[in-house]
Amino acid sequence: MSFLDILAHVFTGLGALVLFASGLGVFRMPDVFNKMHAGTKATTLGSILFLLGIGLFEPTWMPKLLLVVLFIVLTNPVSSHALARAAHNDASEKPDNLIIDDLADNKGGDK
Numbered sequence: 001m002s003f004l005d006i007l008a009h010v011f012t013g014l015g016a017l018v019l020f021a022s023g024l025g026v027f028r029m030p031d032v033f034n035k036m037h038a039g040t041k042a043t044t045l046g047s048i049l050f051l052l053g054i055g056l057f058e059p060t061w062m063p064k065l066l067l068v069v070l071f072i073v074l075t076n077p078v079s080s081h082a083l084a085r086a087a088h089n090d091a092s093e094k095p096d097n098l099i100i101d102d103l104a105d106n107k108g109g110d111k
Helices: 003-028 032-057 059-089
Strands: none
Touching: 003 032, 032 059
């Protein structure tokens, strides 16, 4: 077993562990904003680590995997923002500890 194989196993294992923690966080967090944080931040890191490990197993796949990583890095923040905006506009999803609501005057859309 070469050094690259060991490194590939380590990255793939770390990615799988972070993805598992992300899934667990979605079930265990109390409100939609915390669930969204666990679902997007850890999923981005876990996917990058996992795909890097796969790329080390098969180096010929690396350019395609880097495009997938780029797609994940560009789309996860956008989807997270859209989910947060929708959850904020839904009155039933307001957390109890919300002290200052900076978006309260902006219900109709962006100004």
